[in-house]
Amino acid sequence: MMKRFSLLLIFLVSFYAANAQNGYYSRLEKDTLVVGNKLIERKFLWNNGNLITYSLTDKASQQTWLNRLKTPDFQLTKDAASNGTYASKEVKETAIPPNYLAVEVNVLLGTLTVKKVYRIYEDSPVIACDIYLKGSNDLALDGKAINAVDRKNIEFAEDMKSQQMSAILDQIKLDGFHWQTKIVEFFDVTDWNNNLVQERNIIPYRKTNYRGNLLVAHNNENNKGFFFLKEAPTSSVQLAYQGYDFTTDFGHFTMSGLGLTAKDIKNNEWTKAYSSVIGVYSGGELEQLSALRNYQKNVRKLLPQRDEMVMMNTWGDRSQDAKVNEKFSLLEVEKAAELGVSHFQIDDGWQIGKSPNSAVAKGSFKNIWDNPDYWKPDPAKYPNGLHPIVKRGKDLGVEVCLWFNPSVQNDYADWQKDVNALVALYKEYGIRTFKIDGLAIPTKQSEINLRKLFDGVLEQTNNEVVFNLDATAGRRAGYYTFNEYGNIFLENRYTDWQNYYPYWTLRNLWQLSKYVPAEKLQIEFLNKWRNAEKYGNDIFAPNNHSFEYLFATTMAAQPLAWFEGTGLPGEALKVKDLIKAYRKIQHDFHLGTILPIGDEPSGRSWTGFQSLNGNRGYFIFYRENTNEAVGAVKTWLPAGTKVKCTPVLGNGKKINTTIAKNGTIEVALPKINDFVMYRYEINK
Secondary structure, eight states: OHHHHHHHHHHHHHHHHHHHHTTEEEEEETTEEEEEESSEEEEEEOGGGSOEEEEEEETTTTEEEEOOOOSOSSBSOOOOEEEEEEEEEEEOOOSSSOOEEEEEEEEEETTEEEEEEEEEETTOSEEEEEEEEEEOOOOOOOOSOOOGGGOOOTTOHHHHTOOBOOOEEEEEEOSOSOEEEEEEEEOOOTTTOSOOEEEEEEOOOSOEEEOOSEEEEEETTTTEEEEEEEESSOGGGOTTOOSOSEEEETTEEEEEOOSOBGGGOOSSSOEEOOEEEEEEEESSHHHHHHHHHHHHHHHSOOOHHHHOOOEEEGGGGSOTTSSOSHHHHHHHHHHHHHHTOSEEEEOTTSBSSOOTTOSSSOOOOTTGGGSTTTTSBOTTTOTTTTHHHHHHHHHHTOEEEEEEOOOOHHHHTTHHHHHHHHHHHHHHHOOOEEEEOSOOOOSHHHHHHHHHHHHHHHHHTTTOOEEEEEOSSSSOOTTTSSGGGEEEEOOOOOGGGTOOOHHHHHHHHHHHTTTSOGGGEEEEEOOTTTTGGGGTTOTTSGGGSOHHHHHHTTTTSEEEEOSOGGGSOGGGGGGHHHHHHHHHHHHHHHHSEEEEEESOOOSSOEEEEEEEETTEEEEEEEEOSOSOSEEEEEOSSOTTOEEEEEEEEESOOOEEEEOOTTSEEEEEOSSSSEEEEEEEEEEO
8 A cells, every 4th residue: 555655646746747847736735735847836635626726926027915814715615625636737839739737626505516726837827717516506506696687587487586596706915005997898889880909907905896707806015916817708798797807805806607507517527617717927018918918829829830821711892692693703713813812711601501691592591400411512503513613722822711600490400410510621621711600699508519520620620721700790709719719800890881990990909909810800891992982081091001901900910801802903903912922021010019109099099019039039110190190109118229220111210229218119100191101129
């Protein structure tokens, strides 16, 4: 018996040592669980597996905060904890995440089993926690505030019992009264919303609830802090919503909301709740945002041959599916190549089945699989399948992509059939980028089945597939769920209805880029010559900007040419030189931490983006319709930094200068509605 114990001890010590070499570690010693890496450490009192944070340490600055709570971090029931177990394993990298350590803690709370899986990445000042529940659903219910879309008709007696559960996902109580706190709420459903970020800056006082996905708490006494990120859809569309996400009470910070009703929890199968993330930093806003971005870049690796794209999708010209056929697609591929575009996506209309958005038939998304050929190329439009288009695309260096609408009925019960359809398109044609549209996620089961759909496709395609997840309407994933599957198709904007203005689109990207990786967003530019007369004398109309400028407003993201290439005038093709030059530096630009600089885009501002990557990076500066030919643009570089800026795109001269006292740099652009991109180096 003693020999077996000694062998186990040797194994645990060697496992800890090996993982410490990789930058992350965990260990359970007597009553203390320790999880961390070289940048962050969180200690817990074991408490029979119902963990209570003891301390949180920012190892880079040797700052340790002690938790003043004596209650468990996760709270759902008041049952005593039992049967606590601990396990730790290294998860090897794939084409999606890098290596990370997964620390699993299981605990029985009465009839409910809770599994918490802590994820720790190398060189990341962040610890994420995925929470799973299993067991009896005989739990206390909370009938408080609820998202209006979750309310059911009173006739459905069973649904009236399916109230959400009031739960704390994570919490910490720290000393001090000087916590400057920011809570950020996000909005998608961009067909209806054009203001996507709302920040609230508060000093925590008495107990108050707030909505949002992100809370940043900054201690003014020592210029250090931490953040909570709730990995959930936006507050307005979360499942089983209790009316708030965060609570502050002096130095006590909590993150709440499982995204589950009691009936979602099954006896013999794990159900995933929303995830919680905690990160630490020392310094100011740049350090806060860099810590958050470090984590976000670990969720899905950005691979240049898979994830970088300048995509053309013809839906922006409002022909819907009326033109879509083999001849049209071949002509569009030719135009895509002429423009220097890397990807051509055929939207709705390529398939046999007809959607509700069809301009040629009254279609439906209901019972898609009543027609087993729904997701095969329409033989009337594509008599040779998609082979001629894919072949021509390969010859011209343009990757062909498709639109796809999962079968929504019965909470995506037919997800396996959808997987088979997508994998068949991948195997036959090599299609690996799919715009996923029409999603509705009204229940936890629908979310579970969608994950099965995406995971199933990735598993059978060696993680090569990219999903463009549409965020324009309905209850969808928002900005902080499903991030491992691809990028976000942010918005539909059309000149037909005069709801496309370059500065509107730029503003949405600029505001989001502070908290959402810009390189994970698809951002559109349109055919400025279409419907020019509808804008009249509007000085902010698309046609009052060069086509190059419209493209430049998308460069921090994944540019989306939202038009028919065959509908462009000849002069538009001059943009090809800019697009081709951009593609050469696109990935290097996206590797950095991209943050907004200057003033918020207003149509009258000096604004832009900065990509920070150590002692080098990139700037994009935009001079909107302002009389100031020289802009003093506030950057993320500290005052006194000597910087050399070399122009790589757009119009601008070399700059050798020292960053001014307030962090600004002076930039000259002689014309309005113009831009320049610089590669910069810091001179020591």
